[in-house]
Amino acid sequence: MAVGLAAALPGSIVLVDLDVQFGDVASALALGPEYTLPDTVHGAATNDPLVLKTFLSRHSTGLHVVAGSDSPAAGDAVTPADVGRLVDMLSREFRYVVVDTAPGLTDHTLTALERATDLVMRGSMGVPGVRGLRKELDVLGELGLVPARRHLVLNNSDGGSSGLDLADVEQTVGAPLELVLPRHSTVPLSTNTGAPLLQKGGKDPxxxxxxxxxxxxPPVAAPVRGRLTSTTPGLAMLTVAGRAAYEALATRTQVADLRRFVGAVNQAEAYGIPLADVLRAQADEMRVKRRQRAEEQAMKVPVEVTFPLMVCVLPALLIIVVGPAAMGVLESLG
Structure with a gap:
């Protein structure tokens, strides 16, 4: 599904392999990821969207991928809170965040479902698979984690040769099936070769x-920066002119702090970083620098006051203290 969305919106889709121990999305897409899920939820990538994007693998279809863990031990370091932060950050940067969860309802899966707008649940054509699908639906319903847009998919349908027909499945699940996918030889071939079916665009069922x-x-609105550049080219040209105006202002004033601020704003606009984050970071930096300058000035005060004190204040004190005594001595001698 992620590959199909990426075909229509290249660069706007990210796929997260949330099977923290045995994720195989990278293998299914024939990717050799440099970074995996634990890398994206620890370190600099947790706070900086630009760094996070460098940790994503890129498929030939334009799909971004957060690959699964290299080993179960590495996956154990990923907490549900880490998953929540990752999904929240990705949702601000991409139109669609597709999450491939592990079997069952783990804490990581429930964290992702709390943020889901669409849910695709897949079951197999067998008694254990159908009953498992029904149990998961019941549990999610009790937890209030079933989104309004729910899609039930039956996989590997055999046309009733296993003793189950679609009516039996729907009656057991307690809901109609939205899509029935038959058993077909193209599925294992696609998985083994790392070539997704939607990438090849075949005519098989x-x-x-x-x-x-x-x-x-359903279509999702692009992030704000995407709407500005794709639907209002006039505003995009205005943004370029505004960038030049900022740079001219920094050149005219020759104020170091203003030059740094202009550089940060232009970089944020170029890379799609929210302006609020830039302003907040700049305000914190300016506050620290003002405090440092005040402390520096305070340390200079004793040195700067020493010379005027010795030249102006000390002689006056000597006159006030020693003067009366000197006048008394002169009077006694006279």
């Missing part, structure tokens, strides 16, 4: 079914 599912995902 599984690919057509996945295309239907992608079409049912």
């Amino acid at each position: 599984v690919t057509r079914g996945l295309q239907t599912l992608v079409g049912r995902i």
Whole structure:
């Protein structure tokens, strides 16, 4: 599904492999990731969207990928709170955040579901798979974690040869199936070769079914910076002119703090960093520098006061203290 969305909106989709111990999204996409999920939730990537984007793998379709952990031990270092922060940050940077969860309802999965707008639940054509799907739906319903847009998908349908038909499945699940994908040889071939079905765009029933599912995902508005540049080119030109005006102002004033501020604002606009974050960081930096300058001036005061004290104040004190005594001595001698 993520590949299908990326085909329509390259660079605007990110896929998160949330199977923290045995994630295999990278293998399914034939990717050799340099960074994995634990890298994105620890260190500099947790606070800086630019750094986070450098930790993402890039698929040939334009899909960004947060690859799963290299080992179960590394995955254990990822907490549900880490997952929540990661999904929140990605949702501010991309139109769609597609999360591939592990089987079952782990704490990581529940954290992601708390932020979900669409839920795709997949079950297999078998009694254990159908009953498991029903149990998960019941639990999520009790927790209030079933989004308004829910898509139930039955995978590997065999047309009733296993003794179950679609009516039996829907009756057991307690909800209608939105999509039924038949068993087809293209699925294991796609997985083994690392070539997603929606990337090849075949005519087999599984690919057509996945295309239907992608079409049912409603469009999401682009981030603010994306709307400004894609739907209002005049405003984009105005932004370029504003950048030049900022730089001219910094050149005319020759104020170091203003030059740094202009550079930070221009960089934020170029890389899509929220301006509020830049202003907050600049305000903190300016506050620290003002305090440092005040402390520096306070340390200079004793040195600067010493010479005027010796030249002006000390002689006057001597006259006041010694003068009367000297006048008394002169009177006694006279």
